[in-house]
Amino acid sequence: MEVVILGSGQDGGVPQLGAERSVADPRTASSLAVLTASGSIVLFDASPDLRVQWLTVAPRPIAAVFLTHGHMGHYAGLMQFGKEAAATRELPLHATRRMLTYLDSNEPWRSLLFERFLADVPLDPGVPVSVGGDLTVTATAVPHRSEFTDTVGFSIAGPERSLLYLPDVDRWDAWDARGYVGRHDIAIVDGTFWSEAEPPGRSIADVPHPTIIDSMERFADLVDDVTIVFTHLNHSNPAGAAGSAEAREVHRRGFLIAEDGMRFDLGGRS
Ligand SMILES: [Zn+2]
Ligand SMILES: [Zn+2]
DSSP states (O other), X not given: OEEEEEEOBOTTOBSOTTOSOOSSOOBOBOEEEEEOTTSOEEEEOOOTTHHHHGGGTTTSOEXXXXXXXXXXXXXXXXXXXXXXXXXXSSEEEEEEHHHHHHHHTSTTHHHHHHTTSXXXXXXXXXXXXXXXXXXXXXXXXXXXXXXXXXXXXXXXXXXXXXXXXXXXXSOSTTTTHHHHHHTSSEEEEEOOBSSTTOSTTSOTTTSOOOBHHHHHHHTGXXXXXXXXXXXXXXXXXXXXXXXXXXXXXXXXXXXXEOOTTOEEEOSSOO
């Protein structure tokens, strides 16, 4: 079973509309695909770039979608499942009750559910969900800006290895983030910003994320056991530029920077 990073950029992708320049290399918005033994795909987040991202794993059919939260980079791609595009039939959409209520209360998402292109499956954090026999997915609630919905990270357990997908979190303290990350073989986590001084034209207090500098300190002693990969990179993040001093620093300290198309093996057959 393989996991493919479909996108490794922040919600707006890299380059970002309206940004004068991008420091990071081009990336689509953050999402993952799990390639199951039955030949289908399970998607983690439906990004605005989904149509193009799917080409990386095509022509496999999409068997289910799991959503982390209601910020544009993580669910706007759902519109590709509607009448004008894929027109799926009751494709299982796994999301928290608050996320589903949000979708069911706002067009154009409401019609996708009402007309049964998507079939809502409420997710309860902490309760494992079995998908296709050898894939188990467990959501965990995480602290993140909650204007519209709550936010979860996903533990994705394959036949031999487990992977954590946590693209957005406001901060690592005030919850057992170390224990959570440390329970996995691979952890693909929020690496939006390199440093606190970085967000161009705004304060990190308005768009809170842990910095890569801080995360590397915090998780330094986990990297012998866990492959920790920073994803969801903002266009301003110098670690997102291959060969930069910051990217080299990340590798020197035993961490990885996510790239679109990167693959991880969870064991068993693919
Ligand atoms: Zn995001
Ligand atoms: Zn977010």
